Amino acid sequence: MLKDLFTKKKKYASVPSEQAKQDVPEGIMTKCSNCKKIMLTKELKKNMQVCISCSYHLQMTARDRLLCLLDESSFEEYDEGMVSENPLNFPGYSEKLEKDRQKSGLNEAIVTGKGKIDGHPAVFAVMDSGFRMGSMGSVVGEKITRAIERAIEEGIPFIIFTASGGARMQEGVLSLMQMAKTSSALKMFSDNKGLIISIMTHPTTGGVSASFASLGDYNFAEPGALIGFAGRRIIEQTIREDLPEDFQTAEFLLKHGQLDAVIHRHQLKESLANILGIHQNGGGSQW
Template identity: 80%
Template sequence: MMQDVPEGIMTKCPECKKIMYTKELKKSLMVCPTCEYHFPMNSRDRIESLIDEGTFVEFDAEMVSENPLNFPGYLEKLEQDRLKTGLNEAVVTGIGKIDGFEAVIAVMDSNFRMGSMGSVVGEKITRAIERAMERKVPFIIFTASGGARMQEGVLSLMQMAKTSAALKAFSNSGGLIISVMTHPTTGGVSASFASLGDYNFAEPGALIGFAGRRIIEQTIREELPEDFQTAEFLLKRGQLDKVIKRSELKETLRTVLDIHQFKID
């Protein structure tokens, strides 16, 4: 009986309802072996699955958010997420190699405040882009976010412009930008740096959009397609370059980096 199994040993797929060992699910990169549903992946596991062992050097790990608007309970919620995830913020940035090709990487983590973008998230991403420009290496970002962080108000919204300006400067300098949108990529993140890659990829089934489905339907007074705001929907309409299975992602990134000849001996 399931109630006799210790918590965390088994995982149920929300798509096909298959119950599997969590250990086996992790071996398959958090992809259901039956229906290929892509479970959310935390930042540490993502980096481990992509970056050559022993090559990752993290940036700005010590940066933490403050409470500029004195929003009630905000600092307490941040502390809870730090304890729960082992992270200081909703994005991990650093530099490493993918099959020998060096790149700066930023990985958002939806387990920390739903991957919401506050001042520290925007600052860490901006610094990562600037370091990629200094080192003349590509910049790869994995997005997973509920959007701007309401507890920081307009300071959070300002990160959209700051990160976008940094990417523009990086692009003007000849830098390569690869964006991989994962589930979910919404709000101010989808409307800024997530969509500004030279290559815009996504994982299967990822929710990608700005406003929520219900709000849009109420505004336009029309029923939207069943697959609206999915990665597959966006691909059909030219807003993505490719939808890539997680098992094929590292090889795809390696191919793109090889094409652009960013090999580090």
């Protein structure tokens, strides 16, 4: 009997570790990066990647964003087959590009094309942080420039969604050149009385925030989006001062006059449709 007390199998399961509690089945459930609530991925997708609990705006793929915004079957994609090369022979860059193509299902970090919102036509450029963190390389800049030129030809507005970690280091100065290239194209578009709408999503940083992301006639952002050029720590070390907690958030920029509005994702389609309608009906656009 005494022996049995030491050899008997345990009747009770062990308490799982904290790590085990936090593990989420891949693809089935998604954890909010803000409030940590775990939700069914399909329910989160129905809610446009907005947390059901705290309304935090999770990152969204370019194609999902277009699907939520545009009229059904109205999208015509431009330059889908354009792919980046490795012009500087940067070690491992080609392999990373191929890996991102397979992971994201995209050839580059941006999708461009023509579509309609409530019947109003526009040219769209939508960045995707799932491909090289939405970084700006030569192909990204070229696709944006070509999209702007198509908008000029058709005389319709240009709408861009940004989500980027900045310039792509593997392409060096060729990446930085895209800042001037896209900015020049937008200036030409503006001179032709074109309407430019920029929507900055989380995150929009570096050379992207310092160029085409900030050159809209309307500059909007999603709630809580990180928007800025240099990182917080670098700025604090440079100016030798502590920055506000909400520094470089969409709300901070709105308060200081750098944005026209912060728009919840659920209200964005209606807001864009209203703006397009106003300009189409005598608000200064040529189309």
